[in-house]
Amino acid sequence: xxxxxxxxxxxxxxxxxxxxxxxxxxxxxxxxxxxxxxxxxxxxxxxxxxxxxxxxxxxxxxxxxxxxxxxxxxxxxxxxxxxxxxxxxxxxxxxxxxxxxxxxxxxxxxxxxxxxxxxxxxxxxxxxxxxxxxxxxxxxxxxxxxxxxxxxxxxxxxxxxxxxxxxxxxxxxxxxxxxxxxxxxxxxxxxxxxxxxxxxxxxxxxxxxxxxxxxxxxxxxxxxxxxxxxxxxxxxxxxxxxxxxxxxxxxxxxxxxxxxxxxxxxxxxxxxxxxxxxxxxxxxxxxxxxxxxxxxxxxxxxxxxxxxxxxxxxxxxxxxxxxxxxxxxxxxxxxx
Numbered sequence: 516x517x518x519x520x521x522x523x524x525x526x527x528x529x530x531x532x533x534x535x536x537x538x539x540x541x542x543x544x545x546x547x548x549x550x551x552x553x554x555x556x557x558x559x560x561x562x563x564x565x566x567x568x569x570x571x572x573x574x575x576x577x578x579x580x581x582x583x584x585x586x587x588x589x590x591x592x593x594x595x596x597x598x599x600x601x602x603x604x605x606x607x608x609x610x611x612x613x614x615x616x617x618x619x620x621x622x623x624x625x626x627x628x629x630x631x632x633x634x635x636x637x638x639x640x641x642x643x644x645x646x647x648x649x650x651x652x653x654x655x656x657x658x659x660x661x662x663x664x665x666x667x668x669x670x671x672x673x674x675x676x677x678x679x680x681x682x683x684x685x686x687x688x689x690x691x692x693x694x695x696x697x698x699x700x701x702x703x704x705x706x707x708x709x710x711x712x713x714x715x716x717x718x719x720x721x722x723x724x725x726x727x728x729x730x731x732x733x734x735x736x737x738x739x740x741x742x743x744x745x746x747x748x749x750x751x752x753x754x755x756x757x758x759x760x761x762x763x764x765x766x767x768x769x770x771x772x773x774x775x776x777x778x779x780x781x782x783x784x785x786x787x788x789x790x791x792x793x794x795x796x797x798x799x800x801x802x803x804x805x806x807x808x809x810x811x812x813x814x815x816x817x818x819x820x821x822x823x824x825x826x827x828x829x830x831x832x833x834x835x836x837x838x839x840x841x842x843x844x845x846x847x848x849x850x851x
Contacts, residue, residue: 551707553748595757596637597778600850602830602837605647605668606630607661616790616833617799618809626791628833630690632665633784633850634672635775638756641674642681643701644773644784648693650730663846666697672847681755685786685832686770687713687735688726696734703738704754706762707746708769710735717768723804747771761822764788764815765808766801772815774822777851783823786832789816795826 613624633644647665654662666676679698684705685691695703714732717724738744747754750762757776764770766787773784790801795816800809819829830837830850841848 551746551748552704552752552754595776596640598635598637598757598775598851600775600777600782600784600830601634601636601672602841602848602850603632603634603665603668603672604629604661604835604838604846604848605632605663605665606659607835608657609660610658615802617794617797618802619799627835628790629835629838630659631832631837632669632694633830634669634674635758635773636674640680640755641678642683642755642758643669643679643698644683645685645691645786646682646694646697648690648728649697650689650693650728652728653689653693664697665694668846671845683754683758683760683771683773684709685772685788686767687731688767688787689728689731691786692731692735693728695731695738702743702745703735704745704747704760705735706760706769706771707748709767709771710739710744710746712768723768761815761818763811763818764801765804765811767804772819775851779851780824780828781822782851783819783829785816785819785829788812789819789829789831791831791834792836794831795820795829 607627607629609627610625611628612622613620613626614622616626616628630647631645632647635642635644647668649664653659663671669676669679676698677700679701682695682698682701682703684695684703687705687709692705712722713724713727714736716722717727735744745754747760751759753759759774760771761774762769762771764772764785770786770788772786772788775782775784787801789795789812793799794801798813798816800812800816803809803812816829820826823829827840837850838848841850843849
């Protein structure tokens with residue numbers, strides 16, 4: 516299902532401007548290979564206001580009927596779907612140093628961390644937040660147990676890889692962007708600055724690319740040339756109705772986290788911008804791009820709680836407790 520496009524329609528001066536929705540084919544082929552969604556704007560691939568004359572001759576009575584029945588709505592005011600949210604555990608890293616997750620933690624402390632992607636469904640879309648990994652080198656660098664390739668893990672939740680419509684990448688690290696090539700029909704969303712840095716300056720002599728896999732970067736560039744990459748330009752951007760991304764936590768150069776609207780209120784999927792429930796509870800920063808970014812990370816964690824409405828509605832990135840806090844069956848926990 517392609518995203519809807521909303522057209523403004525001018526009718527006689529005695530009547531108000533209204534809008535109608537029309538499902539259209541992807542405009543990627545007629546635009547540049549990559550599309551940028553800017554802060555302060557609704558995603559132009561999802562709900563864009565355009566001039567038109569299609570309903571100029573419609574009667575006022577018909578328009579009132581269509582508006583009352585929900586067929587027509589004010590431009591940009593389309594109701595967000597009531598999304599479902601599932602956490603899917605595709606692997607475990609046992610005995611991970613806690614100090615790598617909570618700055619200042621005791622050096623001897625260890626934790627078995629969950630390797631997770633999140634499946635968000637609603638409005639005819641199946642959106643994956645992060646994509647896991649599958650490249651062989653990382654099995655040599657880390658102890659990985661209970662591994663199931665992310666596309667196969669997602670299928671356990673009832674969605675085959677080719678039915679994933681969108682993949683939102685929180686950041687470019689190997690265990691979050693490394694499965695981006697496993698979902699052949701998805702459009703992929705990443706921050707514009709994250710893309711620019713890790714396809715460019717990160718590999719210069721003064722750059723930082725720890726945890727970034729060159730093969731993942733090549734896959735991302737290939738997605739761009741195929742017209743499947745969407746670049747998000749900044750903070751507080753609605754990429755799809757009811758799905759809004761935020762920046763500022765600085766886990767990587769321009770990491771982002773996702774706010775999901777549901778009928779029961781919003782949830783925030785933090786990914787590595789907040790590793791554990793303990794980070795929130797104890798006010799401790801997660802790992803950041805530089806030590807100077809720790810205050811920004813703490814500020815972002817507070818903002819996540821505000822955006823979600825409560826601390827327990829923020830879902831940290833690697834905390835196994837999400838499979839205890841919410842009803843779980845095997846690898847899949849239902850958050851909402």
